[in-house]
Each structure stands twice: as C-alpha cells, then as structure tokens.
Amino acid sequence: MLNAMRRLFQHYEDYHAYGPSRLKTMGYVGAITYVAFYFLRFTRPNPALWDDVPFRVLAVLLFVFMGLRDHWPERLKPYYIRYSYVALLYCLPCFTVLVALQRGGGVPSISNAFIILCFLVLLTDWRNTLVMLASGTGIAAAIYVLGTPDPRLPMDLVMQLPAFALVVIGGNLFKSNTDKIDAERKLRATQALAGSIAHEMRHPLAQLKHSLEGMQGVLPAPGASRESARLDAQQVQALYRHLARGEQAVQRGLQVISMTLDEVSARPLDASAFRYLSAAEVVQQAVEEYSYDTEEARDRVIVQVQEDFTFRGDETAFLFLLFNLIKNALYYVPAYPQTRVTIFVGDQQVRVRDSGPGIAPDVLKGLFEPFRSVAKSGGTGLGLSYCQRVMRAFGGGIECDSLQGEFTEFRMKFPAISAEESERHRLDAIAQARTVLAGKRLLIVEDDAVQRVATRQKLGPLALTTELDEAADGQSALRLLGSRKYDIVLLDLHMPGLDGYAVAEKIRAARSPNRNVHIVAYTSEPAHLARAKALKCGMDGFVSKPCAQLPLLAALQHVVQQPGSQAGNVAGRLAGRRILVADDSAFNRKAIAAYLRNAAAIVIEVEHGAAVLEQLHSQEGIHAVIVDLHMPGMDGLETARAIRGAHEPWSGVPIVALTARSDEPAVAAATAAGMNGFLVKPVDALVLYDTLTRLISGGIGMTPGPEPARSREPQPAAAQEGLLNVQRLESYRRLGMLDELLNDYVPEMARLVDTLREAVDNADVQGSIDALHSLLGMSGEAGAQALYQQVRKLYVPLLEQGEWPTGSTWLPNLQDLATRTEQALRAYCATETRSDAS
Known part of the structure; x- marks a missing residue:
C-alpha cells in the first residue's frame, strides 16, 4: 500500500518537474478567486445561506503560501510539491463538495464543481485527478455528515455526475493527446539538433584523430631502447605541430557547442565585458585561427582592409560569428571549385563575400531565423541566427545580398565611434596601464634593433612610471636577469643562438629571484603553433606580431593582474x-x-x-x-x-x-x-x-589631455587600395615614429626581400623560413598589411610542412608587392609630414 502511494505521488512530482510553475500561478489565482467569490454572495443577501468563512479562510491561506513559493526558506523548498498536493486536495474537491453539500446543491454549486474539475484536470495527471476527487469528496462528505443534524444528498448534484465524469475523462484524453503531440515535436527537434551537432563535430573530431595519428607516427616503437627512443629536434617540432592542430580541433568543437547552447538558450551577451576592438585585427585573427580542411582552403580566404575601424564588442563572440560565415562560404567549394572568399574591412563594415552558388531570393527572407539551413546537409541551422543576435548586441546589424550563380555577401554594420570617444578610450587605456604597471621593471628581449625601437616607442607612455631595459639576444637577457630583479619579460621567440623557448626554460629552471617573473611571448610565429610551446616553457602570455600599442599594453597588464597566469605563481x-x-x-x-x-x-x-x-x-x-x-x-x-x-x-x-x-x-x-x-x-x-x-584570497595617475584636433587630408591611392594599415600608421604618427619608419623599416624590408631571394636561389629552406619570419614581423609592424598577409600565406605552410609554394611566380609577385608597398609608405609619410608642417 505504501509503495503504491509513493508511485502515485511520483507521477504527480514528474508532472510538475518541468516548465513554468503552474502550481505557483494557481496559488495566486485561487486566493484572489476565493476572496472575490465570497464577497459576490452579498449582491443577493440570503440569511439562510451557510457561512463558510473558517473553511474559506483556510483555503485562501493555503493558496497564498502556494503562490509565494519563491519566498520560501531554502530548507523548506524541497517540501513544496508535497505541500501543494495537500493544498489542492483541500482547496479544490474537498472545499467545493463541502460547500455544495452544506448549501443543498443548486446552480452555483454545480457551476463551481465544473470549474474545480477543469482546474484539477489541468494541475494533475489522470491518476491523481481520480484519487484527489475520491479522497476530497470522501473527506467533505464525512465532515458534512458528522457536523450536520439532518444531512441530505442534493439530487441535482447527483444528476450531474455523468457530466462531471465526461469533463474528467474527456479533459484527460485531450490533455494526453496534446502531451503526445508536444513530446513528438520535442523528440523530432531534439533528434534534428543532436544530428546536426554530431555533423558539426565530425570535422574537429576527424582533425583531432589525424593529429593523434601524426603523433603516433612520430613516436618511437614501445619496445625501443632508451637510445633509439630519443627524438631529434625535427621530430619534437612535428609533435608540437600535431599537438597544436589537435588543440585547435578541440577548441573548434567547443566553439560549436558553446554557440549552439548560447543560441538555443538565447543567452544575452554580457555588455559589461565589451571592449574596444580593431576590426582589422579581429578579422585577421579569425582568418588565421579558423580550422581549415586543407592549405588550399586556407588560400581561398583573403582579407582586404580598406580602412580599419574600432568597434565595441566581445572578441570571442565576433570570432565565432566570422568562423561561422567562413565555414558557410567554404562549404560549397567541392561543388563550386571556383569559390573564393574575400573579407573587406572599411566604412564601419565587415563584409564577407564569396563567389559560390548564391542564395535564392525567397530563401533570403528567412535566412536569419533559427533552425534554417540553406541547401546544406547537416548543420545546426543556428549559425546565422547567432550572428544576428551578436550584431544586435553590438548595436549594429547583419544583412545578406546574393545573386544566384554569382555571389553571396554578408554585411556586418557597426555603430560609429566618434573620434572623441576613441581618443578618450586610448587615453583611459594608457592611464590604466600606467597605474597597473607603475613601479614595474620590464625587460624587452628582441634581436631586431628596429623592432626593439618600435616596442620601446609603444611603451613610451610608461616611461615615467616603469623601468624599461633591453637585451639583443638570449644570453644578454640571462645576464641581465642574473644581475637584477624584473617583473615582466617581453620575449621574442625567434632569435639566433638561444631562442625564446630556451631562454624561458632557463629562467624557470634557475634558482634566482626572477624564477617566477612574468614572461610574455612576443612573436610573428602562428599563434596556434607557438602557444602550446610557449606555455610548456612556462610563459604567462602571448602577443602576436604585429601588435598595436593598446593590445600590447593590455597583454602586459593581464599577466600582472592575473595571479594564476603561470604555474609557478x-x-x-x-x-x-x-x-x-x-x-x-x-x-x-x-x-x-x-x-x-x-x-x-x-x-x-x-x-x-x-x-x-x-x-x-x-x-x-x-x-x-x-x-x-x-x-x-x-x-x-x-x-x-x-x-x-x-x-x-x-x-x-x-x-x-x-x-x-x-x-x-x-x-x-x-x-x-x-x-x-x-x-x-x-x-x-x-x-x-x-x-x-x-x-x-577573498576577491569574491593623471590622464593626459587629448591632442589638438587636426584635419585629415585624403590618403594616397595605394593606402586606399588596401596596401597599408592606415590606423597603425596613424598611431606611429602620434608616437613620432614616421622618420624611423622611412629610415629603418622600409630599407630593412627591402633587405629581407633580397635575403629571401638569395635563399630561394640557393634552395635554402631554413634560410627562407628565417627571412619570411623577419619580413612577417617587419611588414606587420610597419603597417604594410597587404605584404604582411601575403608573407603569412607563404610562411605558415613552409614552417609547418617545409614545402615551397607551388608555381614560379610567387617570388616575383612578392617582390612587386614589396616595391609597391615601399612606394605607398613613402607617399603616406610625405603626405603626413606636409600635413604636420601646415
């Protein structure tokens, strides 16, 4: 008997386990209704009418406490479902039947009975509906018989029993069919979503499997002797490449899951975490970090920065957005081999345009609705709705234009940030960095003298509060670290002799005051390849070259403010x-x-x-x-x-x-x-x-005034065509570095192109890698964005696979681009110099 009662109550608990609390709503409705119905009786006074005040007050109180569930003490909330069972049993069948018996039936009693039956059917499963009706009626009849001298059975109520039975049976049958329809709909939606997520996860899992197989191919046989089991430097680097790709695949899979969960739950973005971002830098980061199927797919995506701009938003969310658009564009490559993807940055917009099959006009109307997928097998159908939600959170919007058989273009429009707001943000960021890094001693380790000058210029605003030292190579850095205490080391990874990895390992292994110094990797190496090695060596942060002033300052602040940024700390x-x-x-x-x-x-x-x-x-x-x-x-x-x-x-x-x-x-x-x-x-x-x-741990300075406004002359045509990153050059102008740009950067880039040519002529792969590495950092720092992008396309596959680019025109094309870039830089500097002089 006891087990049967437990099973019966379990059905009631399951009925109220999901969805909004119907019980809480019934509590409010019942309390208001029982009070209102009591006073309605006075519209037609009847002295002979039985007064139910004590019983009604109890019912109202039970309803009130049922409605105030959210205000219950935490220790009592586990008992809420049990309480609601008792409250409904008394307030609905028991109280209604008792009042009807005491008043001898009548039309009001019959109407009340129908109302109560409807509520009971809605609030309980069919088993408990029958049990509550029987129990409540029995309790009411007992109270009536024991408390009334001459009890009588109202026959008009008895005559309505078939109608009452029809309400109970029909209501439960209708509710059962509705529940089955909802369950089927939910099942189909769940199956579709699960299948689409599984489809989305196949690629990162396949990439992870490929990485693991690559590691297995490099590792020695299990039974190898200690001497034969040693790995050479080339094998170690191969293991790190496979590790980096595996981590990239895992990250891609987590991004798919995060985006899906965020969109299904419609979780809003936290605007308080938004920060000012460079559109060109975030776009370039997305293109570099996207998990491509092949190098050929990577080459299909190019970036054209016509004019960089700043927007306020969440970097991770915008990266997810761009990943989704890139994925959609590359999806059609097998069927449309001519497909190319170009991402334009300029005019407060980021445009992703592909030369794929296009989208039909009737499909465009509902393109951003959830669970819409256009001519694709698999896919969650949530990507574009997520993109729209992100852009709306940023205060902008996303649109799509397409012409079947020619192109598809997605346009992300961002709200403009005024020059005053942008300048205020820059000055605030510098002031914050000056405060956080006050009293810190920083060591810049960089073998390239021009890069050291550029870095010191960017850190110039800290000069009054922060001590800056320089080291031209790893050995010099170790000597300085052995002689004095430092707080931060900004460490280039690619240096002759002791590279940055070796320097970091020696710092962490030494028993000196600098053992736990904050180390920030500063390099042109691809982030997905260098990050794993940098963390393994005990580094705390990672900054990619080229890096503008504010991101560099932010990276230095981050390692100082994050107490858990390095395992030793x-x-x-x-x-x-x-x-x-x-x-x-x-x-x-x-x-x-x-x-x-x-x-x-x-x-x-x-x-x-x-x-x-x-x-x-x-x-x-x-x-x-x-x-x-x-x-x-x-x-x-x-x-x-x-x-x-x-x-x-x-x-x-x-x-x-x-x-x-x-x-x-x-x-x-x-x-x-x-x-x-x-x-x-x-x-x-x-x-x-x-x-x-x-x-x-319980963690539960003066701002300089703005610079005078200056009118901007139209930029040279080469800058407008995307050869130059004008925003970066503008920051150099503010720092007074245009002379260094002409006298140091431009000649050095020309020298590096000549060095690359000599290495190619001599079939020197490592020499080519070194020349491209230096040219990558130099072009990025100099704001030569087209040259930087072209060099990266050559450098990454050569570094990862040791393979020369296909064809014979890549080097002449690079030389021609370097020449045009030099002309554009000189034209820009001449224009800005005249403007400053005027």
Missing part, C-alpha cells in the same frame, strides 16, 4: 590549500586533481554530495569545494544548499560549480544555491587556477 598561492573535488566521474576528478596537485594544492576526491558534507564535518581547513552539478543522489545544487544552510563554521566555504552546461538557467540555479564560481567542462587549467585563487 599559482603554486605559491594554492600550495598547501585543501581543495575538495566532488564528481561521480573518476576521470573528471582525476584531471582536475592533477591540475591542482601540479599547483601544490592538497586534493580530496569524493564521488557524491553526501560525501562532501561528511568531509566538511570530519576535516578542518578545507579552503574550497568544487562540485559537479549533476551527480546521482544529492546533486551539486542540493549539496550547495545543504552547505549554506548547515550553519557550521565551514558553511561559508567557497563553492565552485562544475558542469558541461553554461546556459543562463544553469548559472542562475548555481548562483541561487549559493555557489561562488562556475567552471565549464572541459576545465581549462588556468581558468581553474584563476577562479580558485580569486575566491580563496
């Missing part, structure tokens, strides 16, 4: 800290525990929420709890509520939620349960360190 902050990790997956616990033990923390692992409470009761000095939200038995939310409601000395311990979901309801639920942080699986080690360090 984290170890000093988390060493000896007792961290309790709760997850039913042993693999997840093992991964997180390994990260924490690497930071010298003491890790306690448990499998479920009850064990968390046991550990907190039995052990003292636990500094933080990491708990998975989804565990059998007591889940993460219940565990957090139990900790906060225990009123023990450890009830205030920092709690970090661990989950695969990052949607708004999950974050809101974790926050409401008393959690302090949020980690999304798979957990990034640095994010884990930063979160714990901030929570455990």
